[in-house]
Amino acid sequence: MKKLKWVLGIVLIALVVVAYFNYPKLNLISGYASKNLASNVFIAHRNPVDVNLYDHDMSLINLAQSKVSQKDKSATASVYGLMQRKAVYKHGLGAVLTNDEYTQHNFFETPHRTIVTDTLPFPYGNNGVNDTILENVDYAKLEVALTNAFKNPEERTRTLLVVHKNQIIGERYIRGFSKDTPILGWSMTKSVLATLYGILEYQGKINVNTTAPVQEWQNDDRKNITINHLLRMQSGLAWDEDYFKISDVTRMLFLASDMTKAQKENKLVAQPTEIWNYSSGTTNLLSGILRGQFKSHQAYLDFPYAELIDKIGMHSMLLETDLEGNYVGSSYGWATTRDWAKFGLLYLNKGDWNGRRIFSESWVDYITTPTQGSNGTYGAHFWLNAEGKYADIPRDLFSVNGFQGQRVFIIPSKDLIVVRTGLEEQTDEQFNTLLSEILQSIN
Structure with missing residues (x-):
């Protein structure tokens, strides 16, 4: 005792x-x-x-x-x-x-969705997949690559999808997940939010090189920050992106009612373009600026779905909002693995979706141009391989990245999309191995 x-x-x-x-x-x-x-x-x-x-x-x-x-x-x-x-x-x-200010959603509008049932297979529809065998693919080697991706349980891979020539050539899921399971993309959502700016620019409604329309900045040096600076994470604004302590990002995600304010209220620590500093607050600030482009909250809520998500058949996608009704573009986008692949294919096809143009070809050039100070790893809300971070993979690779190793890899020179989701971040070497093994199966 x-x-x-x-x-x-x-x-x-x-x-x-x-x-x-x-x-x-x-x-x-x-x-x-x-x-x-x-x-x-x-x-x-x-x-x-x-x-x-x-x-x-x-x-x-x-x-x-x-x-x-x-x-x-x-x-x-x-x-x-x-x-x-x-x-x-x-x-x-x-x-x-919820918090002390709100115990529930404090508004009634919800996005209007247009979900079309059609007979087309992936990617331009949701009626199954093509069963055509591509002659340049060694399916036995591809099967080995898929198996290896799930071999080590410590890597905690959950889903893996390989698309070549607009066709699914490999797909695998662990128990509890399927082609119909939405996956949280975390910071992959940043690239979705940025794409909305590409759409607005294509429609002639915004110019990313104009100064950010933030009223609070007009009487100090922040008035020189452009939308381009924000998209490239080089605004010069202070920001602490540390998820393992009480920081700017954790206070924003878990304490704030209005997540668009977190970065907006910070001061300059450098002039625009002088430093590159990854910031989830910047993306949510962009979400707030986006909201200001519309005459009503309903129009803002509808825009991502009407002009991007439902237009390309990503019907599983859902963008979560904060308590003030702003899309949490930094972190909270959900979609099935196949629908995340569709987003990658839209960029692989340079903004054209089965004959419908969503954004201009020049937008792809813009988001894949390396940002000063990022060592060739970052464009405009997309990640790059311009400096050979993945040593054995073509330098034209660009990707959509999220916490815990969520990825949509886009490799234009190989006509290839690879989507990996999981619960554990992977090293550059691990991703290099995964992609190399997949590429070895394609002649």
């Missing part, structure tokens, strides 16, 4: 120490857990037990205890009963963390 009391005492002391040093983070931990659980259950229709067991199996997040309420479509989480947070779901808008 004394030994048991001693052990329990040690455990209690350990819990107190952990709570003491991490108490300021509890709001973020329970916020992440409740928001992620609500979105996965109500958007992706996943089993909450699996989400808690696998998705929340990461440092600190695994301290949270989370549960779902089907009654009010919500999820709550806390850390040993401390700092409970709640996320609520609304159809068409996704899940959002």
